Amino acid sequence: MGIAILEGVEKRYGEVMAMNGIDLDVPEGSIYGLIGPNGAGKTTSMLVISSLLARDAGKVEVAGKDPQVEPRAVRKVLGYMPDVFGFYENLTTTEYLDFFAAATKVPAAKRPALIADLLGLVDLEGRADADVNTLSRGMKQRLSLARALIHDPQLLVLDEPASGLDPRARVHLRELIAELSRMGKTVIISSHILSELEGICSHLAVIDEGKVKASGDLNEIRRTLTANRRITLRTPDEEVDEVATILSGQPEVSEVDVERGRLRFVLTGEDEDSARILALVIGSGRRIYDWRLEVAGLEELFLSITGSESNDS
Amino acid sequence: MNPVLRREVMERFRSRRAPWFLFAWTIGVGMIGYVAYLVSQQVANQVLGRLIATQYMGRFLFQAMAVLMMTAVVLIVPGVTALSIVTERERQTLPLLQVTQLSPIQLVLGKLSSSIGYFLLLLIAVGPVVAIPLLFGGMSAGDIGAALAMMLATAITLGSVAIAVSSRARSSRGAVAGSYAIAFIIGFLSLAIFLGELFLARPSDQALIPARGREFYSSWLNPYVGMVDAIRQPLRVPTDYTLTPFAAFDAIVYARQGVSTPAISMGGGFGGQFGVGFAAEMAVIQPFPAPGQDELAVRVRRGPVWTRTLIIYAAITALALLRAAFVVRAPARRIFLTKRRRNV
Numbered sequence: 235m236g237i238a239i240l241e242g243v244e245k246r247y248g249e250v251m252a253m254n255g256i257d258l259d260v261p262e263g264s265i266y267g268l269i270g271p272n273g274a275g276k277t278t279s280m281l282v283i284s285s286l287l288a289r290d291a292g293k294v295e296v297a298g299k300d301p302q303v304e305p306r307a308v309r310k311v312l313g314y315m316p317d318v319f320g321f322y323e324n325l326t327t328t329e330y331l332d333f334f335a336a337a338t339k340v341p342a343a344k345r346p347a348l349i350a351d352l353l354g355l356v357d358l359e360g361r362a363d364a365d366v367n368t369l370s371r372g373m374k375q376r377l378s379l380a381r382a383l384i385h386d387p388q389l390l391v392l393d394e395p396a397s398g399l400d401p402r403a404r405v406h407l408r409e410l411i412a413e414l415s416r417m418g419k420t421v422i423i424s425s426h427i428l429s430e431l432e433g434i435c436s437h438l439a440v441i442d443e444g445k446v447k448a449s450g451d452l453n454e455i456r457r458t459l460t461a462n463r464r465i466t467l468r469t470p471d472e473e474v475d476e477v478a479t480i481l482s483g484q485p486e487v488s489e490v491d492v493e494r495g496r497l498r499f500v501l502t503g504e505d506e507d508s509a510r511i512l513a514l515v516i517g518s519g520r521r522i523y524d525w526r527l528e529v530a531g532l533e534e535l536f537l538s539i540t541g542s543e544s545n546d547s
Numbered sequence: 548m549n550p551v552l553r554r555e556v557m558e559r560f561r562s563r564r565a566p567w568f569l570f571a572w573t574i575g576v577g578m579i580g581y582v583a584y585l586v587s588q589q590v591a592n593q594v595l596g597r598l599i600a601t602q603y604m605g606r607f608l609f610q611a612m613a614v615l616m617m618t619a620v621v622l623i624v625p626g627v628t629a630l631s632i633v634t635e636r637e638r639q640t641l642p643l644l645q646v647t648q649l650s651p652i653q654l655v656l657g658k659l660s661s662s663i664g665y666f667l668l669l670l671i672a673v674g675p676v677v678a679i680p681l682l683f684g685g686m687s688a689g690d691i692g693a694a695l696a697m698m699l700a701t702a703i704t705l706g707s708v709a710i711a712v713s714s715r716a717r718s719s720r721g722a723v724a725g726s727y728a729i730a731f732i733i734g735f736l737s738l739a740i741f742l743g744e745l746f747l748a749r750p751s752d753q754a755l756i757p758a759r760g761r762e763f764y765s766s767w768l769n770p771y772v773g774m775v776d777a778i779r780q781p782l783r784v785p786t787d788y789t790l791t792p793f794a795a796f797d798a799i800v801y802a803r804q805g806v807s808t809p810a811i812s813m814g815g816g817f818g819g820q821f822g823v824g825f826a827a828e829m830a831v832i833q834p835f836p837a838p839g840q841d842e843l844a845v846r847v848r849r850g851p852v853w854t855r856t857l858i859i860y861a862a863i864t865a866l867a868l869l870r871a872a873f874v875v876r877a878p879a880r881r882i883f884l885t886k887r888r889r890n891v
Contacts, residue, residue, distance in 0.1 A: 286642055288882035305877060309646050320640040322554065324561035329554075336550035337647035381643070 237262045237311075237389050237420050238283050243292030245278050245444075252278040253289070254444035260422055260437070262388075265415050267435035267452075268424040269536060275444040276424040277317065280393050283422065284314040297388065309338075313382030317394040319374050321366045327353065327377055328362045331384060338385035352380040356410060372403030379410065390414065392423045396430045408434050428532040438532070440539045447539045455535060465508060466498050468524040477520050484511055501527075551649065551657025552664070555631075559665060569672055576615065576673040583611035583792075584679070603791075605683025610792040612677045613694045613778070616670065617770055620702045621734035623669070628662040628709035629726035632875060633716045641875070651872040655710055659868070662706045663699075670698075690778045697774035697853065704860040705730050707867035714874040733768055740765035741772075741799055760805030760848050771796045773856030803849050 238260040245253040252275045260266045268276045281287035282294055285301035285308045294301055301308045322330065331349045340348060353359045356376035361369065369377060375395060382390055392411070396404045411421055412434055425431050431438075439449035448455055469477050474492055481487045486503040501508055505527075512525050559565055587607035591600030632655075635641040644654060670677075680686060709726035716722035741763050748761045766772045775796035876884075 284646055286645060286877050288878055302882075306648060309648060312646070314642070314646045316639070316642055318639045320638060320643050322558055322638075322640065324558050325554070329557065333550055333554045334643070334647065336553070337644065337649045339648045385648075 236260045237297055238422065239293075239295045240279065240283070241293040243279070243282060243294060244290045245275075245282060245287065246290055251444045253282070253292075255292070256441070256444065256446050258439055258446065258449060260389075260420060262420050263415070263418060264437045265411065265421045265423065265435050266437040266439065267431040267532075268422065268439050268441055269428055269431060269532060270426065270441035272426050274426075274441045276426075276441055277393055278444075279441065280314075280391050280422065280424060284312060284391050285309060286314070310385070311388045313385070313387035313390045315378050315382040315390070315392045315395060317397060319378060321374065323367060325366050326363050327358060327366055327369070330366050330377065331380060334381050335384045340385055348384070352383055355383070355413070356380045357406070370403075372399050372406065375399060375403070375407060376410065379407075383414075388418075388420060390419055390421045390423075392421060394425055395423065396425065396427070404430060428536055432532050435532075438535075440536055442540055448535075463501050463508075464498060464528040465501050466496055466524075466526045466528060467522055468496050469520060469522055471495055473520050476518075477515055477522075480515055480518055480520070481511065484514075487511065549653060549657040549660065551644075551654055552660045555657065555661035556664065559661065569669065572669055573672050573676075576619075577676050579615055580608070580612065580676045580679060583608050587611075601683050602685035605680045605685030607685075607791050608683065609680035609686045609690070609694075612680065613698075613774060614771065614792045616677070616694075616698055617701065617774055618734075619669070620666070620698050620705065621730050621770065624662065624666055624702045624705045625709045625726035625730040626723065627665055628659070628706045629713050629716075629722040630719055631658040631662065631710055632713040632871065633719050633722040637719065642877075645875075645877040651876040652868070654875055655714075655868055655871045658710055659703070659706050662709075663702055666702050666706075670695075686778075693777040693853075694774055697770060697777050697856070700857055700860050701733075701770040701773075704864050704867075705733065707864040707871070708733075711867035711871040711874075714871040734770060737765045737769040738771070738795075741769070745802060756802050756805060758805055760803050762849060763799060763803055766799045766803065766852055767855040767859055769796075769799075770856070772799050773853045776800050776851055776856075777853035800852060803852070805848065 236259040238258065240256050240258040243253050243256045244251070254275075256275065256279055258266075258279070268279065270276050278287065282289050283296060283301065285296075285305040288302060296308045297311045299307045322333075325333070328349055331352060332345055335345045335348065336342070350359070350362075353362055356379055358369075358373060358376055358380070361373065366374070366377065379392070379395065382392070395411075396407050399407065408430075411423065414421060415434075415436075423431065423435070435452055437450060438452045438455055440447040467477070474495065474497060478490050478492060478497055481497070481499055482490050486501055486507045488500050488502065490497065490499040492498075501511070508527060512522065516522055584604070587604040590607070591604050632641075635644065649657075681691075705726075708729050709722075712725040712729065713722040716725060744761075744763045744765055745755065748757050748763075749755050750757050775793045778793075
């Protein structure tokens, strides 16, 4: 049972159907990426999950509660970070967090230690007394993340958290999200820049035009969409042709190609088949310097999913 | 302490504008107080005996300050409060508040108490100036308490209305304009409506006041009339009626009971009736009650205005705050509640 479940959720803005029967099941402890182009319905989905937007139809449950019926119960377990900063003037980072701690009913006695811990977590301990408005964009994003964490929620909803950040700040944010996942938090994170989510998501939903095109465990999606996996290997130049001959003799192998001392081929099969063929080549006395299974990136998956949909239509 | 109030106070008092406004306000009130003192001194020296003169000066100064402070409530409170919710929306912090454990009414009350608190600070800052009339006498501590209570009630009402407007407004400009429009209706337009009511109620072109009086409903809404009525007992008519800053509002209170005052009858028409009494030569008008009218024979036909004013203000405040709290609520819950109500 997921911590956040959406079933057939619909939301319309006038003529535009922002959510057109969206189904999601976010497992506890996962980092669940919502990917899709601008206007796909990612932010609307997050607002509905966060109890900030009313749905027109369908069912939503966050930690077993309906955000519309029991918003306060949902907000206790949920930390929301929107895609805009939203800061107050003339407050220090500590005061900013203290205000939200008070607003989320964190006891006053616990707040100083909690805020110090959070500032440490987001690497802002040196800026505890800095005016919020003097922080860089990356720092503001991290402070915003600390704000979302102030009441120790189980579920974090992060809407485009890396937008506008420089590469270093992006890397830092990704590390932070991975750390949160290790702490047992469930993270729903959206982006239309797929490389931002590459490597950190355990689960994925591809949303386009208000519909979920594919969702679930990222590796399973990969397996489903890329049944034919490409393998690249490096071998001494004098052995390239012999290795190519061995590979071509295997029924699971096709499209063997030599390119600048590297052999590439398509494997129709599972990891076991890959291991068996590698053992066969080595067993024949050939030397293999490198044997690499190329994993389909999010961009490839996204294009594969949305491309096949558009072809279908 | 309400976290919204705490944050608003920190934010407000760390801005550069706050100390400058406080400084200008204190200087302005001091100067007006000084002018009022000079006028009252001139009147007292010319027409009144020493003992009465001192009391008159005290009363004049107190009334001038009370009218000034009430005007400040009408002019400052909407401006201070109108931006409270709309700026949260404009700087996109409202959703951040909506996902906390703060209830909408807590949010609204935090905003209101911050604005009222700021206004109370302005009052305290000019406390020494406002307290000068106490040195002269001529009014009781009860009078001062009544005036302050009516000012506070008016501030809370106008603040609540401004918050309701702010919660609906799409821009800061719209919020300010809407809040001031309502404040002007309550503070000033109600007086103009009173004039219209008085004109329509006149028994003849010669007589302005109906013999048995008439209820002027517009007076119920007006904070000045409510304050004057709360301070003075209606129909406790002095025989040496001396015009003071309350004269125009006194006139409304008396007109309800069917008696005319110099402020209404002098000059024989509407023009120039209100606001007279500040000049020394007008200080002492004809004795009151009017010739042929026995003071003791005047019956109080209608109850006090200020109780009605307070009831109306309480109703306006409650409606405005509930409305603001409903609008500030996250749309998910608001729409759910609306749908459920419709289904019921």
